Every structure is written in structure tokens, then in C-alpha cells.
Amino acid sequence: MSVRRIARQELGDRGAAIYTAKLRPILEPQCRGQFVAIDVETEDYEVASDADVASDRLWERRPDAQILVERIGYPAVFHALNTRSLF
Numbered sequence: 001m002s003v004r005r006i007a008r009q010e011l012g013d014r015g016a017a018i019y020t021a022k023l024r025p026i027l028e029p030q031c032r033g034q035f036v037a038i039d040v041e042t043e044d045y046e047v048a049s050d051a052d053v054a055s056d057r058l059w060e061r062r063p064d065a066q067i068l069v070e071r072i073g074y075p076a077v078f079h080a081l082n083t084r085s086l087f
Contacts, residue, residue: 006040006066014040015068032073039065047072 006014015038023045027036031047037054038045039062046061048054051069058065 004066011040011066011068015070018043019068019070027072034072035069036072037065037067037069040068041066 018038018040019036022043023036023038027034027047034047034049035051035054036045036047037051037058039058042062042065044058044062044065046054046057048057051071055067055069058067
């Protein structure tokens with residue numbers, strides 16, 4: 001299970017910067033409305049129609065990922081994940 005290494009605010013800031021600078025131009029034309037899970041440490045990502053599916057796929061490849069999930073094509077960040085236990 002992933003351990004929090006990055007503060008929630010920093011996770012959100014870093015993830016939003018990665019999305020804006022690197023992923024938006026690639027993903028928005030074809031994936032609008034889907035979700036992207038971004039590991040803010042490696043910049044690796046997964047896209048899926050469901051936020052949980054995108055983050056689970058990324059955790060399968062990167063068990064220690066520090067994940068931000070964003071809805072592609074929408075201005076607001078969806079949520080930041082540091083561990084699999086959300087509640």
C-alpha cells in the first residue's frame with residue numbers, strides 16, 4: 001500500500017501542472033470526459049471512463065504511486081489519492 005510522501009496541496013499542484021503542461025494537449029482531443037490518474041512522482045498515467053479504474057490500473061503498475069485523478073477536459077481537479085484507503 002502506498003504511504004503518503006507528498007502533502008495533499010503539493011500533490012494537487014504538481015498533478016495539475018503535469019496535466020496542463022504535458023497531458024492536456026495529448027488527451028483532451030480524444031478522451032474528453034474520461035478520467036486520468038497521474039503519478040506525480042513519475043508522471044506515468046492511466047486513462048479510463050471511471051476514476052477508480054484509472055487509479056487501480058496505475059497502482060497495479062506502480063504500487064507506491066502518489067496519484068492525482070482529473071477529469072479530462074474539465075477545469076477542476078477531481079481528487080488526490082495517496083493511498084488505496086480513501087475513507
